[in-house]
Structures are given as structure tokens and as C-alpha cells.
Amino acid sequence: MPHTPSPPSPELDGLAAVVTGGASGIGLATARILARRGARVAVLDLVPDTLPATDREALFPVRCDVSDDASVRAGVARAVDLLGGLDILVNNAGIGAQGTVADNDDAEWRHVLDVNVLGIVRTTRAALPHLRASRHAVVVNTCSVAATAGLPQRALYSASKGAVQSLTLAMAADHIREGIRVNCVNPGTADTPWIDRLLSSADDPGAERTALNARQPTGRLVSAEEVGAAIVYLASPAAASVTGTALAVDGGMQGLRLRPE
Numbered sequence: 001m002p003h004t005p006s007p008p009s010p011e012l013d014g015l016a017a018v019v020t021g022g023a024s025g026i027g028l029a030t031a032r033i034l035a036r037r038g039a040r041v042a043v044l045d046l047v048p049d050t051l052p053a054t055d056r057e058a059l060f061p062v063r064c065d066v067s068d069d070a071s072v073r074a075g076v077a078r079a080v081d082l083l084g085g086l087d088i089l090v091n092n093a094g095i096g097a098q099g100t101v102a103d104n105d106d107a108e109w110r111h112v113l114d115v116n117v118l119g120i121v122r123t124t125r126a127a128l129p130h131l132r133a134s135r136h137a138v139v140v141n142t143c144s145v146a147a148t149a150g151l152p153q154r155a156l157y158s159a160s161k162g163a164v165q166s167l168t169l170a171m172a173a174d175h176i177r178e179g180i181r182v183n184c185v186n187p188g189t190a191d192t193p194w195i196d197r198l199l200s201s202a203d204d205p206g207a208e209r210t211a212l213n214a215r216q217p218t219g220r221l222v223s224a225e226e227v228g229a230a231i232v233y234l235a236s237p238a239a240a241s242v243t244g245t246a247l248a249v250d251g252g253m254q255g256l257r258l259r260p261e
């Protein structure tokens, strides 16, 4: 039987959303779900041209480097022009880093903190005047289990995501009286191009993928769509009373204390 797509739910009808890092992985999955739920969506990305051609009718690609304040201000202004406002900001752009404190030099620390932490600060700062004008203003930051899990070989990345989680709480407190909710999602290892890149540099990518799956209590990686669905929940009217939280989408990785079998 031919597949008939279901009509878009009106839940986010009339709302305008910006997703940073929206051309790939979790950001792309989030942007697609937001659009399916009726939002107008702009994808702000370093490489917007990588947005699949099939997504270009539903999503507006805008070039933006979250590590550059002028680029962020221009990108947010362009998105607001295209969308006619801004209600939902998803601060998702992020980069990884591996190693202990002995392994990353100051330049690497500055660059990762610049993208992962200051990127959120810059984008939110540029978006705030528009969010203040919205009657459904919400910010969702993509954090990570690394914020609080104490993962080995992830000193810089974990520190950056720890900062994202505290920043989320501080922003939630600062802006609640203006009617702006702020939350974050904390994904476990999620099956995105990021992980493909990580595995491609492993000696045995197949064995490495098996090990990553085994690290999850559910026995499999989290999907980008599962994280996107959690972000869209936090961005939706259904979460009107939810602010200042970190929602783990990690297959039980952090909350469960399972003994190895």
C-alpha cells in the first residue's frame, strides 16, 4: 500500500525556530521534527550547503559560525528575516575533543570552549531581543552525558559540556520572569556522522562500534531522532512548566548503575 504522509500536527504552527549545527546529526533530526510539527525552521551551520537537497524545501539553510560574533549576529538576523520572528532557539552546534588534560594545548581548549560554550552565549545574546517579543519563547541547549559522567579521555569536551549544563540553569533563572524557558538535553553516544568520523579513525571500526553499543545499558546507541524528539518536547507547549532541567537521552548510561555481566 502506498505510504500516505500524515498531515502536520498544528502543535508548533506559527512558531519560528533556529537550530544551530542543524545541517547534520542531532541538529538535522531536530530541525526535521520541528518542521513536521508545523514550525518554520532555519538551520544555522558552518557548512549549510551540506544540508541534504531533500530538506531544502522545509528548512532554510543559513551560513553561520557560532565561534564568530559577527557571523552569529548576521546569521540570527538573516533567520529572523526569513522566518518573520524567532520563538524557539536550539543551541546544538558543538565539536568534540579527546584526551586528558595533558593532551590538549591552550589553543585547543580555547577553540572547543569558544564553539561549545561561547557559541551558545553569542547565539542566545543575538536571539534574546526576538525571544523577548515572542509569546512562546524557549531555548534548548544540546549538552551531553559527558557534563557529569566522568568519562575518561574527554577532559576538555566534558568541561565544555559541564559549562553548558550550568549555563543552562543560570539562563533559566535569569530569563524565567521574561517568560523564556531554558533547558538542555544530555545525549549519550548518539549515532550521527560525528560517531562515523570517530570510528573511521579507529583501528577496527566494527569492534569499536560494538564496544560503544555495549557501553549503553540498552545495548545500542541513541538515535539522532530520539534526541531530536526530546529537544522538540522541551521546545513545545507540552513542556510549558519545564525549565532549568537537563533531560538525559542516553539509554540509561548515566542514571543506571549496572554491574558488568
Ligand code: NAD
Pocket: 020, 021, 022, 023, 024, 025, 026, 027, 044, 045, 046, 047, 064, 065, 066, 067, 092, 093, 094, 095, 096, 115, 142, 143, 144, 145, 186, 187, 188, 189, 190, 191, 192, 193, 194, 195
Ligand atoms: P555532527 O558533527 O553530526 O553535527 C554537528 C553540526 O554542527 C555540523 O553540521 C557542523 O557543521 C556544525 N558545526 C560545527 N561547528 C560549528 C560552528 N562553529 N558553527 C556552526 N555550526 C557548526 O554532530 P552531532 O553528533 O549531531 O552533535 C550535535 C551536538 O550533540 C553537539 O553539541 C554534540 O556535542 C552533542 N552530542 C553528541 C553526541 C554524539 O554521540 N553524537 C553525544 C552527546 C552530545
